[in-house]
Amino acid sequence: MYGSGLEGARITLYGLWALQHRGQESSGIVSSDGNKLYGHTGTGLVATVYHEKDLENLPGYVAIGHNRYSTSGGADDCYNQPFFDTKLKFAFAHNGNLPDTSKLEAFLCRRKITTDKMNDSAMMFAAISCYISDGLDLADAIEKAYPLFTGVFSAVAMDTTKVVAFRDQCGIRPLSLASFGGGYVIASETCAFDTIGAEFMRDVRPGELLVIDKYGLTSKQVVKGRQKLDIFEFVYFARPDSLLLGKRVNDVRKNFGLEMAKEFPIVADIVVPVPDSGIPAALGYSQATGIKLEMGLIKNRYIHRTFIRPTAQLRERDIRMKLNPIIETVKGKRVILVDDSIVRGSTVRQVIAILREAGAKEVHLLITSPPVKYPDFYGINTPDPNELIAGRMSNEKLRDHVGATSLNFLSYKGMISATGLPASQFSGSCFTGVYPISIGHRANNLSATPVHNPSLPEHAARQSKVNSTAHPKVAILASGEGTTAEAFIEAALSGKISSRVGLVICNRPDAGIFKRVADLNRKYGLNIECVLINSQTHPAHKGEKVRPGDQTVAEQAAIAKVLDQGQFDIVVLMGYMKRVGSNLIQKYGWQPGHKSVYDIRMVNTHPGLLPTTKGLYGAHVQAHVLQNKLPYGGQTLHAVAEDYDSGPIIAEHQVLVKSADTADSLFERVKAIEKQYLPIDVDNFIIACQRHLNRHTKG
Numbered sequence: 001m002y003g004s005g006l007e008g009a010r011i012t013l014y015g016l017w018a019l020q021h022r023g024q025e026s027s028g029i030v031s032s033d034g035n036k037l038y039g040h041t042g043t044g045l046v047a048t049v050y051h052e053k054d055l056e057n058l059p060g061y062v063a064i065g066h067n068r069y070s071t072s073g074g075a076d077d078c079y080n081q082p083f084f085d086t087k088l089k090f091a092f093a094h095n096g097n098l099p100d101t102s103k104l105e106a107f108l109c110r111r112k113i114t115t116d117k118m119n120d121s122a123m124m125f126a127a128i129s130c131y132i133s134d135g136l137d138l139a140d141a142i143e144k145a146y147p148l149f150t151g152v153f154s155a156v157a158m159d160t161t162k163v164v165a166f167r168d169q170c171g172i173r174p175l176s177l178a179s180f181g182g183g184y185v186i187a188s189e190t191c192a193f194d195t196i197g198a199e200f201m202r203d204v205r206p207g208e209l210l211v212i213d214k215y216g217l218t219s220k221q222v223v224k225g226r227q228k229l230d231i232f233e234f235v236y237f238a239r240p241d242s243l244l245l246g247k248r249v250n251d252v253r254k255n256f257g258l259e260m261a262k263e264f265p266i267v268a269d270i271v272v273p274v275p276d277s278g279i280p281a282a283l284g285y286s287q288a289t290g291i292k293l294e295m296g297l298i299k300n301r302y303i304h305r306t307f308i309r310p311t312a313q314l315r316e317r318d319i320r321m322k323l324n325p326i327i328e329t330v331k332g333k334r335v336i337l338v339d340d341s342i343v344r345g346s347t348v349r350q351v352i353a354i355l356r357e358a359g360a361k362e363v364h365l366l367i368t369s370p371p372v373k374y375p376d377f378y379g380i381n382t383p384d385p386n387e388l389i390a391g392r393m394s395n396e397k398l399r400d401h402v403g404a405t406s407l408n409f410l411s412y413k414g415m416i417s418a419t420g421l422p423a424s425q426f427s428g429s430c431f432t433g434v435y436p437i438s439i440g441h442r443a444n445n446l447s448a449t450p451v452h453n454p455s456l457p458e459h460a461a462r463q464s465k466v467n468s469t470a471h472p473k474v475a476i477l478a479s480g481e482g483t484t485a486e487a488f489i490e491a492a493l494s495g496k497i498s499s500r501v502g503l504v505i506c507n508r509p510d511a512g513i514f515k516r517v518a519d520l521n522r523k524y525g526l527n528i529e530c531v532l533i534n535s536q537t538h539p540a541h542k543g544e545k546v547r548p549g550d551q552t553v554a555e556q557a558a559i560a561k562v563l564d565q566g567q568f569d570i571v572v573l574m575g576y577m578k579r580v581g582s583n584l585i586q587k588y589g590w591q592p593g594h595k596s597v598y599d600i601r602m603v604n605t606h607p608g609l610l611p612t613t614k615g616l617y618g619a620h621v622q623a624h625v626l627q628n629k630l631p632y633g634g635q636t637l638h639a640v641a642e643d644y645d646s647g648p649i650i651a652e653h654q655v656l657v658k659s660a661d662t663a664d665s666l667f668e669r670v671k672a673i674e675k676q677y678l679p680i681d682v683d684n685f686i687i688a689c690q691r692h693l694n695r696h697t698k699g
Contacts, residue, residue, distance in 0.1 A: 001063055002163045002212040003183025008032075008063030009055050011180070011196055015187055016046045016065045018195040021239055022095070022188055023069030026080040030091035032160040033060035037089055041080040061183075062163060064156045066093035078117070083125040088132050091158050094121040095188055096173045098151030099377035100440025107148050124149060128157065139164050139211045139220075146209075146222050150438055152378040154204070156186055162213035170228035170436050171206030172378045172427055174244055177217075184212045189242040200243065228427040228436045228525070230378060234419060235369045236277050236340045237380065245421055250280050255418035256368035256410060257284025257338065264408040265289060266364050268334040272296035274351055275323070281368040282338035291336065296329040296358075297351070323354060331359030341369045342398070345389035349402040356403065365404040370412045370495055371395075374433040377442050412493045416524065424525035432493065433471055434500075472569040472686040475503040477559075479577040482513025484605065487675035488572075488682070489520055489528070497683035503566055505559055507534040507578055533558045551581040560587060569686050573604040573640060574678075577617070580640055590639040590647040597648040598692035602640040603685065605678050607670050609634040609652055614645040622663040622670065631657055633666050635674045637681045651681040 001011055009031040016027055027049040028041030038058050042049035046067065066081040084091035098104070098120035104127055105115050111130050115123055127148050131141035138159045149168070154175035157164045165186045167175050178185045180198035187193060190200050204210055206225030211218040230237075233244055240250035260281065271293045273282030286293035300322050335355055339348055352363050371390030385391060390398060390409075399407035412431055416423045429435045435443075471492075476485050485504060491497050504517055509532055517530050538554035540546045551559075560583070563571060571588055573580070580589065580602070588602035606613070608621035609632060616624055625633045632654040639647030653673050657666060 001180065001183065001185045002061065003181045003185075004061050004214070006061050006181050006183060007055075008061050009038075009058035011185070012063040012065040013046070013050055013055065014196050015185070015192040016067055018192040018239075019067055019188055020046055022237070023067035026068040026077070027066065028068075028080050028082050028093075029058055029063060029065040030082045030084045030158065031058040031060040031063040032089075032158060034062070034160055037084055037086050037091060037158075037160065039082070039084045039086075039091065041077075041082070043077055043080070062158055062161065064091055064093050064158050064163065066095075079119055079122065081121060083122060085129060088129055089160050090129060090132055090138060092121075092125045092128060092155065093157075094124055094153055094155045095175075095379065096152035096154055096168065097377060097379040098124070098149060098153070099442045100150040100438055102440060103148045103150055120151065124153070124155070138162060139209060142166055143209060143220070143222055150440065152437060154188060162211060164209065164211050165204055166209040166222065167204050167206055167225075168437065169207040169223045169225050170427065171203070171225060172228055172230045172437065174229065174233060174238065174242075175204040176243075177201045177204055177210065184217060186210070186212075189238055189244075191239045191242045194241065203245070226436075227425045229425060230376075230380075231415065231419070231426040231428050232341075232369075232376065232380060232430060235415070240277075240280060245419075245425060247419060247421065252419050253277070253280035253340075253368070254284040255420070256340075256415065257281035257286070258288050259414035259418050260338075260366050260368055260408075260410050261285050261288030263411060263414055264366060266336055266366075266406070268336045268362070268364055270294040270296065270329070270333050271336045271338060272330065272355070274337065274339040274348070275299040277340045278338045278368070281340065281366075282336075285336070285338060285366065294326075294329050296326050296335065296355070297323045298326060299323055323351060325354050325358035327358045330355055332361055334362040334364070335360045336364045336366060337404075338366050338368065340367070341372055342367055342390055342402075343372050344387050345398070345402060352403045362405040363403070364406045365399070365402065365408070367407070367409045369410055369415055370428075370431040371409050372430045373495065374430050375442075376430045377435065377439045378427070378429065378437070380430070409495075412495065413490065422525070423523050424521075426525060431495070471498050471500040472683070472690075473502045473566065474499050474682065474686075475505065475563055475566065475568040475571045476501060477505050477571060477573045477576040477580075478513050479506060479508050479511055480513065480575045481511070482516040482574075484574045484671070484675055484678060485513060486516055486520060488574075488679045489517075489524075489526070491679035493524060497679045499569075499679070499683045499686060501528055503562065503568065504528060504530045505533050505562065506530065507532070507576070509534075531562055533562075547579075549577070550579050551584070553581070553583065556581040556583040559584060563588070569601070569689075570682065571602045572678075572682055573602070575618075576604075579644060582642060585640060585642055588640070590641040596692060597639050597650065598685075598689045600639045600647075601689075603637055603650060603682065604640050604644070604647075605674055606636045606638060606645060607633075607667065607674065608636065609654065610636045610638060610645055610649060619663045619667050622666040625657060625666065626661065626663060633657060633670050635670055635677070637678065637685070650685050651677070653677050 009029050012029050026043045027046050030039040040054045082091045082093040104123040108115050127145040128141050131144045152172040153168050154173040176190050178193040178198035178200045185198045193200050207223040209220045209222050234252045238249045242249050271282050271286045271291050273279040355363050373391035375385050427436050489501050492500050514530050517528050535552045538558045540552040590600050613621045634654045636652040637650045641647035655669050
């Protein structure tokens with residue numbers, strides 16, 4: 001904070017009280033009277049770290065403060081923040097995490113600074129210190145060091161006369177600005193402004209650097225920003241009375257409950273929230289279903305948050321001290337238990353045990369976020385993939401493990417809908433495995449970690465590994481509206497499959513798939529590329545004979561180029577109305593010399609059962625089924641071969657023909673089956689191909 005004539009340290013203390021939920025291991029304040037820096041840090045809660053004498057020893061109108069929650073470097077006193085240097089007259093505090101510190105380490109090594117005992121925040125402080133030692137002003141030093149920071153940071157710094165706030169290019173962690181007493185205040189959450197009576201102005205923009213001094217407020221955009229707030233802030237981390245992206249956290253959490261009621265209506269007697277972050281969602285679910293909300297669990301207000309304690313031993317010891325059941329409320333009742341997330345599974349398992357011991361007849365667990373399957377490298381302490389229980393257990397096994405009668409997770413789509421904001425404004429990395437800022441060598445941990453796919457048998461899930469990425473990459477060849485492609489993309493977003501669509505190639509410039517994918521990119525914050533490749537963009541060479549519906553040689557070469565550049569695991573034809581050329585089939589498709597179908601990388605979805613409907617397409621397939629009085633229509637996934645529909649069958653699904661069926665009505669049911677099963681079939685096939693490759697590589 002900065003404000004002439006104000007008690008900077010005392011005001012900062014009140015802000016830290018309001019932000020205690022963001023870190024409970026240590027706290028610190030650095031202040032300045034315009035000439036010197038004064039600092040005080042200590043291990044523990046705000047209430048225990050500061051006494052009146054400490055505040056008297058922190059004079060001045062400029063101050064920054066920090067509550068620490070360790071994500072790197074451990075919980076030792078040497079990592080307490082703010083870091084400060086009384087000689088350079090500079091202090092620094094950081095919220096977030098840098099998963100890749102290679103640039104920082106290389107820079108500091110060149111400056112002869114040892115980093116062995118430094119965490120990411122300490123390295124940031126050291127780098128800025130280097131540029132200040134070179135003679136740069138604080139703001140210029142931060143701007144100069146900014147390219148070294150690969151990761152997530154909402155940070156504040158100060159010298160004797162100014163405060164500087166800056167944020168990473170995606171704004172993963174929140175940071176806001178308010179006016180107060182003729183000066184300004186910066187805080188991670190707006191609830192801190194309410195505590196001191198400051199007036200919220202706006203969020204610090206992603207990639208922005210703010211300078212607050214005697215001249216007022218100066219803003220500079222250091223890098224181009226693209227908002228990607230971690231949606232887990234809405235799910236759990238932020239206080240319910242804070243505003244994030246203009247939305248009240250409490251309202252969004254209540255909407256989570258409303259969305260859960262749409263997705264999972266359950267017959268029960270009472271709705272019981274896990275206090276405190278489960279309360280708004282439970283209220284929303286109760287209001288939507290008419291099932292009575294009861295506070296069946298009482299929280300001991302003097303026990304801190306269990307999720308953010310850094311060791312399992314401490315987390316598990318705290319839970320029974322933290323929650324106590326109202327036996328008369330839950331005994332003999334069918335209980336819907338509402339919680340915000342399952343990370344390691346230790347908390348909710350004990351909560352359900354508490355309710356069972358109190359006599360609950362049934363405990364239906366509703367989680368108001370999708371399964372957390374991927375580590376958070378951006379500032380929440382879940383860096384070990386093996387600790388994430390939803391990533392290694394099926395829903396059924398997880399239900400049994402925690403002791404619930406039933407277990408349901410809010411879909412990713414429902415979670416986004418509850419915010420009232422486009423998905424493009426969020427990072428959902430712990431749910432999707434998509435990291436908008438580089439995680440460096442940490443990606444290697446993901447590629448070696450099996451993630452449970454609910455469509456697979458357990459033994460197959462254990463064996464599923466991807467060579468170089470957390471998700472298999474899928475390219476689509478299409479010609480039409482893209483409804484099947486949309487179903488595939490949404491299956492990935494909901495966690496039903498691990499594959500991700502990265503590219504769509506279409507041969508028709510007016511095809512609806514272009515707009516559909518653009519809408520999905522905008523809605524969910526995706527980056528799926530759409531490319532037009534046809535015989536007009538890549539015409540035939542002189543003398544080349546091309547039949548109508550065939551691909552030109554140049555067209556095939558262009559498709560192969562973009563596929564190879566993207567290193568896609570598989571190419572799926574979804575209503576692609578051209579005959580695939582021999583060059584592409586030789587490279588990706590089925591050849592007579594192949595020993596296994598798992599050697600190929602190009603498949604087609606056919607709206608019928610093969611070989612009965614070979615050579616037909618679209619509604620013509622269904623007309624053939626009806627005319628020949630066949631008992632079943634269906635959908636087939638097969639390898640693409642030179643004689644188009646003659647490749648080996650990978651999967652098929654029958655659709656019973658009804659007496660009242662027309663070609664159109666049967667086709668609609670076939671398309672519904674295709675949208676339901678194609679994503680799962682493709683995902684299973686990719687995993688089978690990987691297993692096949694791994695066996696042959698090892699053998």
